[in-house]
Amino acid sequence: MSTETPQSGVFARQPEGTCYRVLMWEACALSEAALSAWAEQRAGILARMRDAGIKGSRGILAKLTAELQALAAEHIEAPLAGASRAGFSFARVGALVACLREDANVLAYRLGNAHAEVLVQLATGEGVDSMVSRWQGATEGMEWCTAPVVQSLTPAEATAWQQSIGNPAEAAEQEAEEAAAAQPFHHVTVLAAEAVAALQPAEGKVLIDATLGGGGHTERMLQAGAEVWGIDQDPAARAAARKRLAPFADRLHIVAGNFRNAAELLRKAGLEQADGLLADIGISSPQVDNAERGFSFLSDGPLDMRMNPGAPRSAADIINTTAESEIADILWQYGEERASRAIARRIVQERAKAPITTTTQLANIIASVLPRKGKQHPATRSFQALRIAVNDELGALDELLRSGLSLLKSGGRFAVITFHSLEDRAVKRYFDHVTKAEIDRPEWPAPRPNPDYAARAVYRKPLTPSAEELAANPRSRSAKLRVIEKL
Ligand SMILES: C[S@@+](CC[C@H](N)C(=O)[O-])C[C@H]1O[C@@H](n2cnc3c(N)ncnc32)[C@H](O)[C@@H]1O
Known part of the structure; x- marks a missing residue:
């Protein structure tokens, strides 16, 4: 399993005033010889810049700035670009990524094998050095080189840099998540203990939560020591989960998108296979309770019903x-x-x-x-129908079912919670099919091996909420949990 971190992040903030591109790297990423040659030549140029500054020679200052950048490119950037150490596993730089994402002044970042580049506009009252040491301080146990390369950029240059690394779709997802971050989010997790126990979370285990929501199931998985990859198509859910689960940022990877594309989304983010996958299908309480989302006939709102507000x-x-x-x-x-x-x-x-x-x-x-x-x-029934159609919920579930086992290692568990008979029927049919070694048909003389046989049923019957859960959360009443284990 690869635990590489997402390679870049671009925020939809507009560059203003002077922006800075900061390049920082792990102390052991570059050769000592390259670094001392750079330090010596840099000190010489800086001294000449000081003199030029005293004399007010702007032309010479600009020339020396260009020299300084060329020097950094020669001694720092070129060797870093070719560095092959895979030092930046998510577990190590997750806290840095979380810190950069929370910093309102960061416009974009890009991670290499052992270095990070950050595009930032300076907050009032804070210098570049103190900002950089704040970021570096987030990654406990990592030794950073103390002198980052800092290059000033005009807003136009900053925009070009942002665009050069940016994925417009990703920037739009991040922008939507930021916009949703202030909204309250309250969802009571259904079958929390049962679903999480079924995935057997523990230290060293890698789990996928295909319906992150407010992060209720994921939180329990993280508390048990697992690393979790959480997918959600709703920016409000991702924002809420990111906030709630901030203390686990080094073991949590939040992925924006539809779980029908789980395999592709996770592969792009750096995950090939996991030890378990949970899908808690359907809508979250805030989606229904917020009139603006247009799911509820009980409160007046725009007739929307999209879980992903960017859906067409x-x-x-x-x-x-x-x-x-x-x-x-x-x-x-x-x-x-x-x-x-x-x-x-x-x-x-x-x-x-x-x-x-x-x-x-x-x-x-x-x-x-x-x-x-x-x-x-x-x-009631018409609104449910419309919601299923708007979000193509059964189509997405079908695709998740068909790709789920391929995302798991042998022995990995696949757990699905459904809330109505159409979903449960699809899960039951698929789980029954893949857990049968042989298929029999009346027209066949004898049973034949099932080419799709790949799993065993963990529970004979679906698990349903306990009487206590039903009393505490009536919305759990139709929930059913089915679990299979990959052979
Ligand atoms: C029932 S909630 C999950 C709640 C979560 N387990 C918790 O305890 O907080 C379902 C979540 O799945 C998301 N979702 C539903 N269908 C999805 C799909 N096809 N792709 C990605 N996310 C989806 C919804 O946006 C919602 O946030």
Whole structure:
């Protein structure tokens, strides 16, 4: 397993005033000869700069600055670029990365094998040296070279540097996460003890939490000593988990994206295989409780429902642009809504008068077709259906199921918590299939070996919340946990 750290981070902050590119490296990364030659020549240039400064010779100062940079490039940057030591494992520089990410003045960073480059704009009242020693102080046990190379850049040069290392999609994810960081996030973890115990977390174990959310399951895994790679497509969830789990930053890797691409996302971030994978499928409480997210028919908000606010299609897009028959199919397939056709017809009639843009508008339209019976709001099933369609939840689950075992080492555990029958059916069907050594069909004379046989069931029946958990958290009522172990 590789534990390489993410190679770069770019923030969406705009460079202003003078920016600095700081290059720092581990003391043992460069040869002593190169360093002492650099130090000697640098001291000579600095002395000449001092003289030029006293005389006010701006032209000479600019020439000497260029000389200083050329010297650094020759003695420091070129050898570092070719350095082959793989010293910067995430475990060692995780705290530095966390520190850089939290520093509001850092515009971007890039990590090499044994060095880090940071683009920063100076905070008022703090010098470059004190800032650098603050970052370096975060990495306990690492010996940094005491004299970093510091180069001043104009905002335009800083922007170019940012762009040269930046991945625009990653910058957008980080920007969204920063914007969401101030929002409160409260989610009660479901089947916390059971799901985490199933993955057997311990020191030295590497686990994947494909649905990081507020970090409830991950926190327990980290407390047990494991290293965790947490994926979430919701920037608000990532921001909340990053804050809550800051004390474990050196063993936690947060990955933005959809778990349907888990294999690719994790490989890019530096993880090939793990000892366990947990998926706590579905939405988090803040997604439902925050009216602005548009998931709830109980509070008025924009008809959105995207777990990833950057995803292209919102619930309003589906409701206002999709054919009547398709809306009916969504409500029937994902909500098992018997009045699907009548509701779809009324939606199409209403949207011809004015676009349907809010949760209350849609809930009222549904209620006008389907009068309230019993305790359940008439829009419950339709809202669930729409949410599943907006986020392609079953499609994503299917892809996660098909790639999950490939992400695990032999003996690794794959645990999934579901909250409704459509999801549970998909998990049960897939887990049943891969745990059967042979397949039998009525038309076959004898059973045949199952080419997909790859795991054993850990529990015969799904685990469900205890009476205490149900009493404390009614939202856990439909949860089911299924677990298999890779052979
Ligand atoms: C039920 S919450 C997880 C809560 C978490 N286990 C905890 O205890 O705090 C589900 C999370 O998974 C995320 N999620 C759902 N589907 C996803 C997908 N396809 N890809 C990535 N994240 C997803 C949601 O954004 C949400 O934050």
